[in-house]
Structures are given as structure tokens and as C-alpha cells.
Amino acid sequence: MTPRPVRTALAVALLLAGAAACSSSGGSDPLAAKSPDPAPPASSSAGGGAGKTVVVGSANFPENVLLASIYSQALQAKGVKVEEKFNIGSREVLYGQLQSGALTVLPEYNGALLGYLDAKSTATGKDAVNTELKAKLPAGLAILDSAAAEDKDSLTVTQETADRLGVKSIADLAGKAQDLVVGGPPEFKSRREQQFKDVYGLTFKEWRPTGDTTANALKDGGIQVGNVFTTDPKIVQLKLVPLDDPKNLFSSQNVTPLVNTAGLDATGTAALNAVSAKLDTAGLTALMKRVAVDKEDPSAVAKSWLKGAGLS
Incomplete structure (x- = not known):
């Protein structure tokens, strides 16, 4: 998962940050791939609105x-x-609950959602992805404004592997992939194997499910290539090298609210769009350092960010 824009800013942020996940159209999917953490208690809050x-x-x-x-x-x-229902599960479960109205709002990743709705989509940029999403969502569901914040797939190697093979991009793996073991979330092979063949002409020696341990498996030598999300702090901590993606196999993965329109009024829509206007990749990475590395409570981290952004 690898956005290459804001590379300098992201690299600095990653030195401070910890993170989790996103995916792309047809790719490894954080909403399907992650193991549950202990769920924060569900809560409800009655604000002044009717x-x-x-x-x-x-x-x-x-x-x-x-x-x-x-x-x-x-x-x-x-x-x-508001009522909070966190740590529910994968997109397959969440999407149905949004359609039924059991959920009203869900943080989504635009490229991953488009891939779920249309595995054959070739859209990659934010605007193109969102245009297709709006056309493919069923009546009653809508996306709001996408944030600049992006958590994206990457194909990543160790610095030693990059130097030994002389690779800087996925395209550089041509003629080498057949000797390499690639790892990632359990669904990575089924969603990506044919795409790597079609787009880059790559056939790997073996596909190994490594889940949340992909970065460590790279460092330990259990795999030579791995699907690591771009906001994962282990990229910097373990001196890993995300490979460039010149043919845009991995699509945009902008954080985007997905909503059931019947349950959200103009006040709610404006509040969520205001969040998207403020949230960028470096900021999200820094917040995730506090959650994933420093083990701060997500609710407290969210509260402090909203205060700093002038949204509380």
C-alpha cells in the first residue's frame, strides 16, 4: 500500500508514527485483513441536535x-x-449493516471500496475513483468528501534485498520474482496474483499468508517481498523499502466517510466534511503512532486531534 505523494512529509511522520491499514481496488483490504483488537466500549451521546x-x-x-x-x-x-459500534469486522459485514440502516457512518478507503463494488475498475486517482464510486453505490448510500489522508498498499522489500537485486520499483522485479516469496494478508494472493501478472508480468515463487506479521517476516527473511500498508511504522523502524508503482497497480486510498443518507442530516454531513478537510497523511500517521506504538486510547487521541483542528 503505497502512496508516493508527500513522500518527504510522510517519511518524517513515519519516524514518529505507528499505523494500521488500507487497501486498494481488488487488493489486500484492511477492512477484511485485520485481527480484532479489544473493542472500546460502545457509547451513545445525546447532543443538542434533534x-x-x-x-x-x-x-x-x-x-x-x-x-x-x-x-x-x-x-x-x-x-x-451518536452511538458508537466499533471493531465490528470486515467490509462484507459492515457494508450490509450500512445498507440496512443498522449503521449510519463508516470510515472507508475510496479505492478499496471501489474494488469491493467493481473488481474490474481501473480508476486510480482520487477524483476518478470517487466518480466511479458515486455511480456504483446503491440508492441510500453515499460517500462524502475524501480526506487528503491516504493509507495505501505497497509492495515492500528490505534494504538488503533492494540493494542485492537492484530494485527500486515493482517493475524492477521482472525476471526476479520467480525466485522470491511474497507475503501479505490472507486474501492478498486471490486479489492480486493475476494483476501482478497482467500489469507487471510477475509470477512469484510462492504466496505466503503473513497477515499483521508481514513486516517482521520481511526482516526475518521468511519472505522477500511483502504487502505492507504505507502508514505502518515498521517501514521506517525496520528500514524497509516500499517499491515504486509506476503503473499504478495500487489505486488511491483516501479516507472517505461512507454514509446511509437517510440517517444523516446537513449538520452531520458538514461535520464529517470538515474532518476530511483537515486530515492529511502525515497527521494520520502521527495519530497512529500514539495509538499503535504509545498505546494511547483512540478516543483520547481523537479528542486531542479535533481540538487542535478547531473541530471540537
């Missing part, structure tokens, strides 16, 4: 819980009544 309670859900990995807490508290700050 109307239905907005139910904010999340997938079962730390970054999505953090984003959901930011959304929840931003809504509450505007007087919206």
Missing part, C-alpha cells in the same frame, strides 16, 4: 477505530446524537 441517533461503526483494526472515534466526536461537537 432527530435520529447517528450510529458510527468501524472495522476491526486500530486505524479504523481511531477514524470512527474522530467522526463520532466531530458529530457530537455539533450536537448530533
Whole structure:
């Protein structure tokens, strides 16, 4: 998962940060790949606003819980009544709950969501992805403004492997992949194997499910190439090298609220769009350092970010 924009800023932020996850169209999917952390207690808050309670859900990995807490508290700050249902599970479960109205708001990743709806989509940029998403979402569901913040797939190697093979991009693996073991989340092979063949002409020696241990498996030599998310602090901590993706196999992965429109009014929509306007990749990475490395409570981290952004 690897956005290459804001590389300098992201590299600095990663030195301070810890993170979890995102995916791309047809790719490894954080909303399907992560193991659940202990769930924060569900809560409800009756703000000054009238109307239905907005139910904010999340997938079962730390970054999505953090984003959901930011959304929840931003809504509450505007007087919206909120119920939190965090750490639910994968997109397959969450999407159905949004359609039914059991959930109102979910932090999504635009490229991953498009891949879920249309595995054949070739859209890569934020605007192109969002245009297709809006056309493919069923009546009753909508995306709001996407944040600049992006948590994206990468194909990553150790510095030693990069030097030994002389590789800087995925394309450089041509003629070498057949001798390499690649690892990632359990669904990485089924979603990506054919794409690597079609886009880059790569056939790997073996596909090994490594889940959340992919970065460590790279460092330990159990695999030579791994699917690591760009906000994972281990990229810097373990001196790993995300390979460039010149053919854009991995699509945009902007943090984007997915909502059930029947349950969200103009006040709620404005509150969530205000979050997207402030949240960037470096900021999200720094927040995730506090959650994933420093083990701070996601709710407290969300609260401090909202205060600093002037949204509380």
C-alpha cells in the first residue's frame, strides 16, 4: 500500500508514527485483513441536535477505530446524537449493516471500496475513483468528501534485498520474482496474483499468508517481498523499502466517510466534511503512532486531534 505523494512529509511522520491499514481496488483490504483488537466500549451521546441517533461503526483494526472515534466526536461537537459500534469486522459485514440502516457512518478507503463494488475498475486517482464510486453505490448510500489522508498498499522489500537485486520499483522485479516469496494478508494472493501478472508480468515463487506479521517476516527473511500498508511504522523502524508503482497497480486510498443518507442530516454531513478537510497523511500517521506504538486510547487521541483542528 503505497502512496508516493508527500513522500518527504510522510517519511518524517513515519519516524514518529505507528499505523494500521488500507487497501486498494481488488487488493489486500484492511477492512477484511485485520485481527480484532479489544473493542472500546460502545457509547451513545445525546447532543443538542434533534432527530435520529447517528450510529458510527468501524472495522476491526486500530486505524479504523481511531477514524470512527474522530467522526463520532466531530458529530457530537455539533450536537448530533451518536452511538458508537466499533471493531465490528470486515467490509462484507459492515457494508450490509450500512445498507440496512443498522449503521449510519463508516470510515472507508475510496479505492478499496471501489474494488469491493467493481473488481474490474481501473480508476486510480482520487477524483476518478470517487466518480466511479458515486455511480456504483446503491440508492441510500453515499460517500462524502475524501480526506487528503491516504493509507495505501505497497509492495515492500528490505534494504538488503533492494540493494542485492537492484530494485527500486515493482517493475524492477521482472525476471526476479520467480525466485522470491511474497507475503501479505490472507486474501492478498486471490486479489492480486493475476494483476501482478497482467500489469507487471510477475509470477512469484510462492504466496505466503503473513497477515499483521508481514513486516517482521520481511526482516526475518521468511519472505522477500511483502504487502505492507504505507502508514505502518515498521517501514521506517525496520528500514524497509516500499517499491515504486509506476503503473499504478495500487489505486488511491483516501479516507472517505461512507454514509446511509437517510440517517444523516446537513449538520452531520458538514461535520464529517470538515474532518476530511483537515486530515492529511502525515497527521494520520502521527495519530497512529500514539495509538499503535504509545498505546494511547483512540478516543483520547481523537479528542486531542479535533481540538487542535478547531473541530471540537
